[in-house]
Amino acid sequence: MPLPDNLLAPVASISRLQREARNGHRGTAILLTGLPAAGKSTLAQALHAELFARGVQSVVLDGDGLRGGLNRDLGFSDADRLENIRRASELAALLVENGQVVILAMIAPLLELREVFAQRLGDDYREVWCSASLAVCEQRDPKGHYARARRGEMAGFTGVSAPYEPPVQASLVLDTGMHTVDACLDRLLTWLGECAVLPKA
Ligand SMILES: Nc1ncnc2c1ncn2[C@@H]1O[C@H](COP(=O)(O)OP(=O)(O)OP(=O)(O)O)[C@@H](O)[C@H]1O
Ligand SMILES: [Mg+2]
Structure with missing residues (x-):
């Protein structure tokens, strides 16, 4: 990504x-997107634990965690939602460049928001x-937000008074409403092997 004129890219x-x-x-970035309570954070942590056990370097960037810290100054206006994603994509890019499997658990409700990840991360984005x-x-509503x-x-x-646009070209679809956490995790791990992020089990 080109830098402004007055900056020198660090070597x-x-x-x-x-x-x-x-x-x-x-290194790669994997966005888990879906409605609130779809199971993004649950799966992110399950994947993180399994990767840790296998000696794979990974880090979870969770939407709630980011909004509690790095993005604490942001709200839910269109502009702030975009900035929330932009910062997450920059952080993810830095971590991918450092060899990490970056697991992003974020609603990222709109196609144009997910496009920010795609543009910033290119082939490193799934x-x-x-x-x-x-x-x-x-029905689940673990936080009582619905x-x-x-x-x-x-x-x-999102889902009630703001839209969620389902991905049109997701690399993988996990029916987290029908299948168990363990079944979804198995599918995720197999897929990561298929796309050569992990050595095939
Ligand atoms: N297959 C599954 N995958 C993930 N979570 C599941 C699955 N089946 C049931 N659950 C349950 O669904 C709930 C999902 O909550 P979780 O906090 O992970 O959702 P989330 O997508 O991160 O929501 P939010 O966008 O509000 O952060 C958990 O209680 C989890 O145990
Ligand atoms: Mg969550």
Whole structure:
């Protein structure tokens, strides 16, 4: 990505290839997208734990965690949602460059938002749609957000009063409404082998 005129790109003393060679796997970014309560954070942590057990370097960037820290100054206007994603994509790019498997658990509700990841990360970007239906997610409602949104206490809540545009070209679709966490994790791991991020099991 080109830098503004007054900046000089830092020169890395350790290259991405060197890191990947030492790690024994590629760096990549995987977005888990889906409705609130679709299971993104649950799956992200399950994948993270399994990768750790296998000696794979990974890091989870969770939407809630980012909004509690790096993006604490942002709200839910269109501009702020875009900035939320832009910062996440920059952070993900930095970590991928350092050989990490970056697991992003973020709603990223609109195609144009997910396009920010695609543009910034290029071939290092993979999109996984956690496709649990609105009915299932609302039934789960682990944070009570759907109930609050239905009572009119949460404006612009994705799925209720703000849109969720399903991915049209997800690299992988996981029906997190129908299948168990373990089954979805198995499918994720197999797929990561198929796309050569991990050595095939
Ligand atoms: N196949 C599955 N994959 C993931 N979660 C599942 C699955 N089946 C049931 N669940 C349950 O669904 C709930 C999903 O909650 P979770 O916090 O992971 O959702 P989320 O997508 O991160 O939501 P939010 O966008 O609000 O952060 C958890 O209670 C989890 O145990
Ligand atoms: Mg979550």
